[in-house]
Amino acid sequence: MGKLRLEITKGEEIRYISHLDYASAIERTIIRAKLPAAYSEGFNPHMKISFASALAVGVTSQAEYMDIEFKEEVELTDAVKRIMATLPPGISLKRAKYMIGNTPALMAIVNLATYNVIVPLMGDAEATEESIRKFNEVSEVLYTRQTPKGRKEIEIKQYMAEPIVIDVQEQEKVAHLAIDIKITPNGSIKPGEILAALVANFDLPVDRERALIHRTGLYVVENDTKVKPIDL
Amino acid sequence: MITLDPAILNRVMKPARYTGNEWNSIKKDHSTVAVTVALALPDVYEVGMSNLGLKILYQILNNRMDTAAERVYAPWVDMEAEMRSHQIPLYTLESLKPVKEFDIVGFSLQYEMSYSNVLNMLDLAGIPLLTAKRTQSDPIIVGGGPCTFNAEPAADFFDCFVLGEGEEIMEDMAEVVAEWKQSDKIGGRQGLLKKLAQITGMYVPSLYDVTYHADGTIAQVAPNCSEAKSIVTKRVVKDLNAVEFATRPVLPYLDIVHDRIMLELFRGCTRGCRFCQAGVLYRPVRERTPENLIKIAKEMVASTGYSEISLTSLSSADYSCLPDVVQSLIDELKEQGVSISLPSLRIDSFSVELAQKLQQVRKSGLTFAPEAGTQRLRDVINKGVTEKNLEDSVRAAFEAGWSTVKLYFMMGLPTETDEDVLGIAKLAYRVLEIYKEVKGRRGAKVTVSVSCFVPKPHTPFQWFGQDMAAEFERKQRLLRDQIRDRSITFNWHDARTSFLEGAFARGDRRLGQVLLAAWKNGARFDGWSEHFKYNTWIEAFATEGIDPHFYATRERSDQEVLPWDHLSSGATKEFLVREYQHAVKEELTADCRRNQCSACGVCPELDVQVIDWGKQV
Numbered sequence: 001m002g003k004l005r006l007e008i009t010k011g012e013e014i015r016y017i018s019h020l021d022y023a024s025a026i027e028r029t030i031i032r033a034k035l036p037a038a039y040s041e042g043f044n045p046h047m048k049i050s051f052a053s054a055l056a057v058g059v060t061s062q063a064e065y066m067d068i069e070f071k072e073e074v075e076l077t078d079a080v081k082r083i084m085a086t087l088p089p090g091i092s093l094k095r096a097k098y099m100i101g102n103t104p105a106l107m108a109i110v111n112l113a114t115y116n117v118i119v120p121l122m123g124d125a126e127a128t129e130e131s132i133r134k135f136n137e138v139s140e141v142l143y144t145r146q147t148p149k150g151r152k153e154i155e156i157k158q159y160m161a162e163p164i165v166i167d168v169q170e171q172e173k174v175a176h177l178a179i180d181i182k183i184t185p186n187g188s189i190k191p192g193e194i195l196a197a198l199v200a201n202f203d204l205p206v207d208r209e210r211a212l213i214h215r216t217g218l219y220v221v222e223n224d225t226k227v228k229p230i231d232l
Numbered sequence: 233m234i235t236l237d238p239a240i241l242n243r244v245m246k247p248a249r250y251t252g253n254e255w256n257s258i259k260k261d262h263s264t265v266a267v268t269v270a271l272a273l274p275d276v277y278e279v280g281m282s283n284l285g286l287k288i289l290y291q292i293l294n295n296r297m298d299t300a301a302e303r304v305y306a307p308w309v310d311m312e313a314e315m316r317s318h319q320i321p322l323y324t325l326e327s328l329k330p331v332k333e334f335d336i337v338g339f340s341l342q343y344e345m346s347y348s349n350v351l352n353m354l355d356l357a358g359i360p361l362l363t364a365k366r367t368q369s370d371p372i373i374v375g376g377g378p379c380t381f382n383a384e385p386a387a388d389f390f391d392c393f394v395l396g397e398g399e400e401i402m403e404d405m406a407e408v409v410a411e412w413k414q415s416d417k418i419g420g421r422q423g424l425l426k427k428l429a430q431i432t433g434m435y436v437p438s439l440y441d442v443t444y445h446a447d448g449t450i451a452q453v454a455p456n457c458s459e460a461k462s463i464v465t466k467r468v469v470k471d472l473n474a475v476e477f478a479t480r481p482v483l484p485y486l487d488i489v490h491d492r493i494m495l496e497l498f499r500g501c502t503r504g505c506r507f508c509q510a511g512v513l514y515r516p517v518r519e520r521t522p523e524n525l526i527k528i529a530k531e532m533v534a535s536t537g538y539s540e541i542s543l544t545s546l547s548s549a550d551y552s553c554l555p556d557v558v559q560s561l562i563d564e565l566k567e568q569g570v571s572i573s574l575p576s577l578r579i580d581s582f583s584v585e586l587a588q589k590l591q592q593v594r595k596s597g598l599t600f601a602p603e604a605g606t607q608r609l610r611d612v613i614n615k616g617v618t619e620k621n622l623e624d625s626v627r628a629a630f631e632a633g634w635s636t637v638k639l640y641f642m643m644g645l646p647t648e649t650d651e652d653v654l655g656i657a658k659l660a661y662r663v664l665e666i667y668k669e670v671k672g673r674r675g676a677k678v679t680v681s682v683s684c685f686v687p688k689p690h691t692p693f694q695w696f697g698q699d700m701a702a703e704f705e706r707k708q709r710l711l712r713d714q715i716r717d718r719s720i721t722f723n724w725h726d727a728r729t730s731f732l733e734g735a736f737a738r739g740d741r742r743l744g745q746v747l748l749a750a751w752k753n754g755a756r757f758d759g760w761s762e763h764f765k766y767n768t769w770i771e772a773f774a775t776e777g778i779d780p781h782f783y784a785t786r787e788r789s790d791q792e793v794l795p796w797d798h799l800s801s802g803a804t805k806e807f808l809v810r811e812y813q814h815a816v817k818e819e820l821t822a823d824c825r826r827n828q829c830s831a832c833g834v835c836p837e838l839d840v841q842v843i844d845w846g847k848q849v
Contacts, residue, residue: 028537
């Protein structure tokens, strides 16, 4: 029985829900859609769904990927129709496809996340661009991640897939940053953390708290080719 | 419409509490409806969203073409600070419109310690706190829920209260308000309140004057106009099958307290435990038919996608056709991965068998509520449970594979002695012994939770003087010293919170000033131990020259006019007096559901009947 792979969104309506909330919203959608989802065995059965990469509270996305296993075959167009009919506000289904054969888990193959960050400007274009240029130039940027478990120092640049591309829109007084981040078996960095480092270490003149972060894509990169998980 | 700054939402904890857009939430264009209602619960989102009554009213009111009902809960302290510093008024989750722009704001009053949050929410909304200060353009503030049977301490802040079940009366209210608006608000706000007072079950406190004796007790509560009835009697739904249930509840994104389908099997409980207020307020027992329950449950799974159904009622195991209903639910919904749970267990082997059926794999703990430590005291409170019942059910539970048992008790019940308190420890040890008898080894875990008894209005113990906080604390120490086995966990309630709850539960209108003073000095979220400020409350009492002991710990005479005597649950005062006398004599009263009528007065007074499907087959 193949896995059904979905390309779905996380819209403005649900920007502030957590990844766990997002996952359970999908689970409930599948139950409402009366699709024959498979469940794990054991004391606490759970629906067999898996995601490519968690999305933080406050971040939207135009391309999230998830796999779901069914107990019995459902025709693709029928499954799509039933899911679309019951998706909550803020989640839309863009593409769906059955993955044939032994498909590796999304989590194991997705290794690139791309973001667009819109952030209010508090300085002039020149200073802003200069800050980004410096960040792109240096070989090492240290960031201290604060979690409930403690502090951890992380080197950011190892996770940068591309230099940051900045587009300053002076009339609107905002900057658009395109940030491409590697997802590695040893971890990754969040766009919000990069922004924090830009402000703290590179004097980026922006109002960081008002940043709107949007994930534009998740990809599998192999030998310089960039493929969407749904095109595999 | 309010626009929320991302900076604020990025700063506060759990911002999804404030952004709405949940599945099944209903957004209507306010220009197309005659009445707008904001349904509020004065606690945080996760608590408010778990309230079944508001879910039902949300659906019933939104079913009306001419009405828009939306939700609002108390912002947590971090969000409150943001709202105050950025001048964001309290808003609803559907339209993000200020609450102040609604026609009706309805607060569900589930417990007395939430009153300070009502004041805080009104203030955040920019609505004058005192009913006397409100103008024609302010919303009508209505309260519902169990507290309204004596919400006198909050009477200054509410325009009206709904007594009893809300399904029908809230529609009546919406109609009256719609008509009043269409008539160009004829008679002004006062005119509307007088119209509302004529709805059965609606209490408009400003239409009553209270006078006092020199000793501080009440001389009289009398209507000050012809529209107000001298006694307001609760509303009750005669047949639950005939009214709408919350079949399309709003589905939260974040985890809430009761994050599952709540299937209400029946309303009311007539076991007659003498401490229990709900047992009096929700009389008589009215069951839904098994067919209706199965139908509702299927609709709810389809409309929510929840995979757990909790069978809720005051005493769910008493439902007459429970085994059949449970079996049908399992059969019909197993394929969709849906599990069934029972929140409360009766202390008998029937319940254990049922729990076994429901939780075939998961062996989470079983919870029983003996309520008191000795047979004598259990007879006083009419908890019709014997030591043998408890032993049998615990033994059955251990034989079925459970090893964790939770036991709920109260301390400070009428006639209680130290022997009764120590009986709690004895029972807990007995449970450990039973496990050893069954399994031949140690290994049981027992949690003993003991709350401080708060006498409530409309119960046989409404005259009883509550234990002093120091006495509660002495009894807690006494018990703690007796529980030395590490397999027993002992939890107890904060005596001082219970003392204040006691004062407000049986308080009168003079407490409104205390409430106001305490709120001004920062009281809010008093039900949350991390926010409860005892000294703020005690100072507020002192400032207003009011002694909380007068309300909480003073034994009252049955001749005294009680602050809630003009508010009727249908049960007569004679019945309550009689029950108190039986209690003192340790005499039991049978459940009228299947045995003899105990003449509480509810059925004839309200023209309703017990509906029990087991009896009719």
